[in-house]
Amino acid sequence: MNSPQTAAITAVHGWLPPDKLTNADLEKMVDTNDEWIRTRTGISERRILKDPKKATSDMVAEVIKGICTQRGISAEEIDLVIVATVTPDMFFPSTAQLACHKSGAKNAWGFDLSAACSGFLFALRTGSQFVSNGTHKKVVVVGSDKMSSIVDYTDRTTCVLFGDAAAGVLLEADPTGETGIQDAILRSDGAGSEYLRMQAGGSLNPSSAETLAAGMHFLEQDGKPVFKAAVTSMADVSFEIMERNGLGADDISFLVPHQANLRIIDATARRMGVGREKVMINIEKYGNTTAATIPLCLWEWSNKLTPGENLILSAFGGGFTWGSIWLKWAMTPKA
Numbered sequence: 533m534n535s536p537q538t539a540a541i542t543a544v545h546g547w548l549p550p551d552k553l554t555n556a557d558l559e560k561m562v563d564t565n566d567e568w569i570r571t572r573t574g575i576s577e578r579r580i581l582k583d584p585k586k587a588t589s590d591m592v593a594e595v596i597k598g599i600c601t602q603r604g605i606s607a608e609e610i611d612l613v614i615v616a617t618v619t620p621d622m623f624f625p626s627t628a629q630l631a632c633h634k635s636g637a638k639n640a641w642g643f644d645l646s647a648a649c650s651g652f653l654f655a656l657r658t659g660s661q662f663v664s665n666g667t668h669k670k671v672v673v674v675g676s677d678k679m680s681s682i683v684d685y686t687d688r689t690t691c692v693l694f695g696d697a698a699a700g701v702l703l704e705a706d707p708t709g710e711t712g713i714q715d716a717i718l719r720s721d722g723a724g725s726e727y728l729r730m731q732a733g734g735s736l737n738p739s740s741a742e743t744l745a746a747g748m749h750f751l752e753q754d755g756k757p758v759f760k761a762a763v764t765s766m767a768d769v770s771f772e773i774m775e776r777n778g779l780g781a782d783d784i785s786f787l788v789p790h791q792a793n794l795r796i797i798d799a800t801a802r803r804m805g806v807g808r809e810k811v812m813i814n815i816e817k818y819g820n821t822t823a824a825t826i827p828l829c830l831w832e833w834s835n836k837l838t839p840g841e842n843l844i845l846s847a848f849g850g851g852f853t854w855g856s857i858w859l860k861w862a863m864t865p866k867a
């Protein structure tokens with residue numbers, strides 16, 4: 533018989549760089565305007581990690597430290613760290629190794645996982661397996677991206693969209709199975725790769741004077757096809773996970789959507805029959821923070837959630853990758 537043990541979120545923490553990049557700032561950098569950005573995307577400002585000596589692993593290390601403080605544990609108690617990111621410090625060593633070193637998680641093994649904006653969902657699903665099968669007691673899953681390191685700040689079609697951030701969770705077993713990750717639907721389709729990617733620096737196009745001159749070290753996106761695919765896929769998969777688990781809109785406390793565009797978020801909520809008041813939305817303040825987005829929402833809303841509440845996490849991103857996770861919240865709000 534399968535064990536009912538689930539992986540529950542027992543701590544959550546986020547880290548945001550202090551510097552803001554507002555729509556007014558962007559108006560001075562490219563041919564754009566506050567009205568266009570707000571009505572087409574919902575974004576007003578985003579955070580930028582300006583310190584040139586700091587990278588994705590530094591943000592992850594802050595998240596690990598915050599998680600340990602919140603849970604009252606030492607970093608040495610962590611067994612595994614999974615970092616979802618498309619902006620690793622470097623190809624190797626992995627961001628997870630660097631962050632473990634910087635945070636004192638010396639008994640943990642770790643690895644990076646690349647699934648763009650769906651990265652946290654892919655990593656959460658992966659991390660939860662190690663907890664629910666009983667092989668690991670404390671697993672940290674972090675989404676962290678320094679998007680400013682791959683954004684072309686002369687390209688108005690992408691530079692208004694992204695921001696830097698990190699956030700993550702601690703997973704521990706719930707032997708009763710009453711809280712924690714209940715179900716997941718994860719999908720990917722490499723046929724979407726041409727619409728959202730960063731081409732240079734890998735084995736296909738190693739960095740060279742030519743790739744640099746062609747701007748291939750920057751993120752590139754053809755927004756329209758990505759938008760179309762995101763609206764359909766995120767809504768479909770969110771509806772599917774509700775349907776196959778017999779969940780109605782009234783059963784859901786919150787939809788926790790990836791924050792790429794307010795119009796995509798609204799379309800997903802509509803398909804689920806969930807009103808705006810039940811949707812976590814912080815895109816206005818942070819823009820699209822790629823893998824950090826969903827845990828950042830969980831962190832910001834954590835004090836409003838009570839044990840047993842049903843959350844649907846949904847994302848769509850480069851790859852294409854997309855998916856939805858149903859979880860039952862396990863933490864009690866801070867007094």
Ligand code: UT7
Pocket residue numbers: 563564565568569572573649688689690692754755756758759762791792793796820848849850
């Ligand atoms: O997170 C990973 C997944 N990514 C996404 O989910 C993003 C999906 N895509 C989108 O969210 C939207 O496609 C964008 C927000 C990126 C763009 O919105 P859109 O409504 O699809 O605009 P568009 O690309 O069709 O551009 C409309 C017009 C164009 O001008 P013309 O050709 O109509 O004269 C663009 O050149 O808006 C122009 N434009 C801008 N104008 C002012 C594009 N970017 C800007 C800008 N400021 N920043």
